[in-house]
Amino acid sequence: EAGVAQSPRYKIIEKRQSVAFWCNPISGHATLYWYQQILGQGPKLLIQFQNNGVVDDSQLPKDRFSAERLKGVDSTLKIQPAKLEDSAVYLCASSLVGDSYGYTFGSGTRLTVV
Amino acid sequence: RKEVEQDPGPFNVPEGATVAFNCTYSNSASQSFFWYRQDCRKEPKLLMSVYSSGNEDGRFTAQLNRASQYISLLIRDSKLSDSATYLCVVTSGSARQLTFGSGTQLTVLP
Numbered sequence: 554e555a556g557v558a559q560s561p562r563y564k565i566i567e568k569r570q571s572v573a574f575w576c577n578p579i580s581g582h583a584t585l586y587w588y589q590q591i592l593g594q595g596p597k598l599l600i601q602f603q604n605n606g607v608v609d610d611s612q613l614p615k616d617r618f619s620a621e622r623l624k625g626v627d628s629t630l631k632i633q634p635a636k637l638e639d640s641a642v643y644l645c646a647s648s649l650v651g652d653s654y655g656y657t658f659g660s661g662t663r664l665t666v667v
Numbered sequence: 668r669k670e671v672e673q674d675p676g677p678f679n680v681p682e683g684a685t686v687a688f689n690c691t692y693s694n695s696a697s698q699s700f701f702w703y704r705q706d707c708r709k710e711p712k713l714l715m716s717v718y719s720s721g722n723e724d725g726r727f728t729a730q731l732n733r734a735s736q737y738i739s740l741l742i743r744d745s746k747l748s749d750s751a752t753y754l755c756v757v758t759s760g761s762a763r764q765l766t767f768g769s770g771t772q773l774t775v776l777p
Contacts, residue, residue: 586764595671595754595767596711608762644710646765653699653763658710 557659565665571633578647588644671768690738690755703754745775
């Protein structure tokens with residue numbers, strides 16, 4: 554079974570630039586999550602999708618972050634404009650609906666904002 | 668107050684030692700409980716689920732105390748390969764999202 558695919562693996566940008574990350578979940582997983590993991594901290598949920606609808610985006614900084622999952626499969630997360638404090642690993646995960654035991658994480662995108 | 672709090676660590680132990688990690692959670696309505704393992708520069712991976720009756724998997728034992736809102740993980744006979752960050756995780760709410768603690772770093776020394 555193919556895992557959760559994310560790209561790019563690494564990205565370095567200057568502050569105030571924009572950046573986008575891509576995620577392709579496991580086939581058949583209706584629920585997709587984006588997490589932000591700052592160095593030395595645990596992952597923090599940014600947004601949860603079920604199919605192409607948003608379930609929870611309460612912790613997404615909507616003034617600069619946006620995410621979409623238009624066809625209910627792959628998803629993109631965008632930051633515009635980036636700040637230094639956005640430097641983190643952005644992890645995508647997917648699961649079957651309501652299956653908290655079956656999360657699968659992608660390898661993440663490591664973002665450095667300079 | 669953070670929703671999930673863990674021992675700050677780091678823990679440095681010799682091979683063969685027994686080490687215990689503790690975690691508390693603030694939401695009494697939390698439904699599911701887990702320990703995840705995260706290797707350096709890798710994604711988190713499920714280590715084991717945690718139940719009130721206790722859960723043992725080889726050298727690893729996890730325990731949940733709902734009354735105290737406390738979760739523990741015990742690792743016996745530590746191996747070098749156990750070196751990683753251990754994340755305490757709970758789910759709550761109808762969406763059953765995973766909420767992570769900040770993690771405890773373990774280094775097993777030869």
